[in-house]
Amino acid sequence: MGEWSTGVLERLRGAFSGPEWESAVAAARQENEWFTPRQVARAVAALREEMLAPQQLGEWLSAYRKPAGWQPGRVGIVMAGNLPLVGFADLAAVVAVGHEAVVKPSSKDRALTGYVVRQLQRGGCSVRMTDELRPEGLDGVIATGGDAAREHFARRFAGVPALLRGSRQSVAVLAGNEDDEALKGLAEDMFLYWGLGCRSVTRLFVPEGYDVRRLAEKLSTLSPLETDEGRRYAECYRYARAMAAMSGGRWADGGFFVLRQVEPDAPPAVPKLAEAWWSEYRSADEVAQWLAGYEKKLQCAAGAVPEGFPRRVALGMTQRPGWNDYADGTDTVEFLLRL
Structure with missing residues (x-):
């Protein structure tokens, strides 16, 4: 070049x-x-x-x-x-x-x-x-x-x-033993840029029995989000919290975001702003099958991601792509050189 x-x-x-x-x-x-x-x-x-x-x-x-x-x-x-x-x-x-x-x-x-x-x-x-x-x-x-x-x-x-x-949607897989530094990275993956990007983590897979309320509390203390600058975001949070309270399902309040449980086999979808979804898993194979089935709907996956998924990154890196982290996994330069 x-x-x-x-x-x-x-x-x-x-x-x-x-x-x-x-x-x-x-x-x-x-x-x-x-x-x-x-x-x-x-x-x-x-x-x-x-x-x-x-x-x-x-x-x-x-x-x-x-x-x-x-x-x-x-x-x-x-x-x-x-x-x-x-x-x-x-x-x-x-x-x-x-x-x-x-x-x-x-x-x-x-x-x-x-x-x-x-x-x-x-x-x-x-x-x-x-x-x-x-x-x-x-x-x-x-x-x-x-x-x-x-x-x-x-x-x-x-x-x-x-x-x-x-x-596309991005997800994170937690092993259950993440320390504060890893969870700080997850908070950045979820909340940087108000969670508006396709690389923003909006779906969590957690081990069966995981304490999601404690996770929400921890994420609220580690978040990089400046909620004092986001009047509209605050309105979205209040709406998401009201909808979660009326849903009858399991949910956790992080103070400026909501975590709502969805079935493990629920397909990828982008939740409302100020809301993320979580699902429990019993085995890594279960997560691997879900990732493989929806690979073309996913941008990247962070954390304890089973081997085989092509766009795996560490917690804290979804919002820091490098040159080779091509969107949708398609090499942009190769495309340009073929023209």
Whole structure:
């Protein structure tokens, strides 16, 4: 891969400061009430530590070779807006490969995305933003959204090589002997970015007889969430707690979130905001079978995950993906090199 792409991305690591960046952060809060300054800072810290350090960049790019006769093209990127800079990895991959990037940002993440695009432009990258991405003139497209949006993208970009992503859920498996450090990691997996991402853990598998109320109490003391900045989140919590109380099922109150029990064989689904689900398991085989059956509906699984599931991570790492933690398990760079 070209050395220039590594250099421009390395320089981006030090670009998240100064008046222009501060203005973008302030504008992002106006666009999206969930993008509090502290949540944006956490997202940027994860990018700088897990993706933009020279060693990570070098190891990532060194694994690929361009096919003989390869020529750059034009790739459209339709970005989601549920997390700060959630589309950064796709944009960086397009730039690193050498394609021209045409970015359709989410209206909920335009300010931060626009800032990164300007930094890349100043570094000599061929990248621009657009309010409407048309299939004409595109050699490929990467689009991320919910399941309904994915179907829309499939129709809109029919005939264009496409990498399309829909809704997924992330889960955690507890062995029952996790210490405070591991549970702090679980709290980050669950509550960073208000639990709005596909990598946010919203389903827990716990051993039979596990004390879930004690877990809820522990998570409430370890959470990275700044509930004083989330008026709407507080409203969601009150609603989730009222629904849990009326459900007649088993549940636990964490003070700003609710854990509700579901049957072990219940399929993946995204709970309401401020709510997570838990199920008891008798054996690791039981969990392994569930994970295998729903692998295409899951983004990642954290903790004591049985061997065989392809996207296993440690507790505390679901919200800190590296370059090779490709969304849905599809290698973005390989896709781009085939265009």
